[in-house]
Amino acid sequence: MEYIVETNQLTKRFGKEIAVDRVDMRIPKGEIYGFLGPNGAGKTTTIRMLLGLMKPSFGSVQVFQKFLNEDRLNILKKVGSLVENPSYYPHLTAYENLEALRKVYGIPKSSITEVLELVRLSDVGNKKVKGFSLGMKQRLGIASALLHNPELLILDEPTNGLDPSGIIEIRNLIKRLPAERGITILISSHLLSEIDQIATTVGVLNKGHLIFQDTIERMREYSKQKVLLSVSDREHAWQSLVAAGIKAELHNGMISLKEKSDEKVAQAVRSLVHNDFSIYRVEEEKGSLEGIFLEMTTEEKSL
Amino acid sequence: MIGKLVAQDVLKIKRKGIWFLTFLGPFGVVALQMVNYGVRKAYLLQQSDDDWAYYISNVSAFSPFALILGIAILTSFMASIENETNGWKQLTALPVSKMAIYLSKFTVLVMLLFLSSILLALFSLSYGVFLNLGDEIPYLELLKYSIYPFLASLPVLALQLWVATVSKNQGIPITVGVFGVILSYSAYVLPDWMIWKWPSLLNQWNEPMINVLFGLTFGAILYVIGMVDFMRRDVK
Known part of the structure; x- marks a missing residue:
């Protein structure tokens, strides 16, 4: 099977505390991988290591079958991410926020209008992000992650703090992506119901250990x-x-x-x-x- | 890669008052001389035979101080733009090296401060001409006393950028900055090895060029130390 993300014995230690312990994550191509675990299980730390924001204490990360520590820049060109709370520049408009990223990716300006449309922020594209609601900021974060048409999308708790309609909206958006754009998605959450509705593969992290990794069907058998x-x-x-x-x-x-x-x-x-x-x-x-x-x-x- | 990041950083400093500060610094320094000469022009002109040189020395009594203050404020602003919603993580997840991210911030700051220095030369020249200090305008001296302090202050810039980017709490770089300003204000009594003295262009050999060379050398060293530390750290 072709794995988009593959980690081997991935470990992160903060002093004496082991946040992520020998995780062997496997994300097959085209899947929505639900990354489940209670708060503080090490999900965000794992995701940070997948993006190279943190260096693993031990073990390796392969994305698109290349080692992250060797080919980081080429890998990141094809990865979109939203880690924890969305990062944005409140004094800039939604359009300018995306423009800042676009400049680095060196892609055509039309992609900005496209993603703004996709997350339905076209009407407020020229308003400062300062005045946005949490849901709008979250959508802008997803737009930033999708801007350069990534092949792998990493979303860390993308529905955190959203109201029910916002959650449904984001969920529908995420569901559409693999079919429409052929994207592989890693989505983390501490809510089983959330993962249950969109994921096709599930990984469960508890106290830094990956205690389960299989299809959602197998997961459902557990949650009878x-x-x-x-x-x-x-x-x-x-x-x-x-x-x-x-x-x-x-x-x-x-x-x-x-x-x-x-x-x-x-x-x-x-x-x-x-x-x-x-x-x-x-x-x-x-x-x-x-x-x-x-x-x-x-x-x-x-x- | 670095060009794209600089373009990005220039976009990000929009509406933050950074451009205004870049203008305000040199303007403020010359404005002090406007007050000085406005109040006692006749007296000041009596003090020396070379009115231009005396005027330049008056201007440059305040420029190092304004420069150090400007560095502290600008670096802290630059860092706070990223710290505000933890933009560092988004920035690091882009297909750019951390080295380039750091270099880009430094480059933009150098550009802004260089612009300030050029503005200082222009403002000094304009007011000097307005004061009618003589027909032989010492363009080279004007430029020298605007650019040299900037070059001599590069170690302070490198230090402040380092402290500002790696501190979660912006109180730390501000504190370092305030101390720097106080130190640069008392440049006369500082020993020659202190980087905050260098922008004043004073040294025991009476040769401003030494401060410039020191500034460039130690600026580069402190820059590399800061960058390596920045690259080494995990992004939270």
């Missing part, structure tokens, strides 16, 4: 949701369900159904009602990121 029933006389209710051939478990005073298709849930409810049990609640327990982390880390230990 449960349907929980709160009923009267639960012991008997559970027994009656099992007797009716429905796979269920009893724990924490709730009955949890193993099969959670609509049909199966309806069947279970019907059976309970039929047997005169009172149903207080039928709820879905969403697999939280924490829960999945716990599962993953415990699994790692048991291995």
Whole structure:
């Protein structure tokens, strides 16, 4: 498989603390790689090393199958990035901000109007960025990252601080890119729901360790949701369900159904009602990121 | 690569009042002489046979001080433009070397200060002509006393740029700058080896050229030290 980003034993140490520990990241071409992890897991540090903003303490980074420490400038010509909060010059207009970058890339001016259009900032292109809302600044940051038509786009928490409509807008924009422009995307987030909706491949970082790296489908298997029933006389209710051939478990005073298709849930409810049990609640327990982390880390230990 | 970065840096200093300061510095220095000569022209003209030389020495009593102050303010401004929203990370993620980034900042500052020096020569000349100091205008001396202090101040520029770019807290370069200004103000009593004395063109051998050569040499050395340190550091 052709990997756009490949790290080998990538490690970063700050004094005694190890922020990133022997990470072997693999991003296949054309994928949206969701880089997941709680705050402080080392995501941003990893991304900084991918861009050469920080030097690894150990290990290597390959982008486009070239070593970053040898070919940094050629690699960066084809990489667009937005690391943490967008950097911009508030005293300049949106257009001038992009113009400053354009000068360095040496690309035609038409690309500025193009990206402004893409992130829907054309109307405010001549306004100073000082007065922009957070969402507009974030969009300007994405425009800066896309200005030179990169082949790899690195977005670090691009939806941080955005309102729901802003998040949806950015998400749709990101989703469109691989198909329209053939871009490979690395997007980091601490929200599983965020990654779940756009990523095709997922890497999970926890305390500097890459504890999971596979397709989103495999990830979803980890985050199986449960349907929980709160009923009267639960012991008997559970027994009656099992007797009716429905796979269920009893724990924490709730009955949890193993099969959670609509049909199966309806069947279970019907059976309970039929047997005169009172149903207080039928709820879905969403697999939280924490829960999945716990599962993953415990699994790692048991291995 | 460096040309593109300089063009970028020139764009970025727009609307920051940097161009205005570049003009204000030399204007302020000559304006002080406007007050001086405005109040006691007759007395000042009596002080010397060579009115032009005496006028130039009056102007250059304040120019080193203005220069050091200007360096402190401009370098801090330049750094704050990037520090404001951490532009350093965006800049470093561009396909340019960190060496070029640093060189570009230095180049733009040198350009601005050089422009200031040229303006100083022009303003001094204009006011001198206005004062009617004599028909034999010493163009070379005027230029010399405008450009030499600038060249002799390059180590201060290199030092300030270094401190400003690597400090997260802009209080540090400002403090260093204020000390520099105070030191340059007391240039007469400073030992010859102190870089803040050099723009005054004073030394025990009475030869301004020595300060210029020292300025160029130590400016280059301090520049390289600053650049290497800047390149070595991780971008936060």
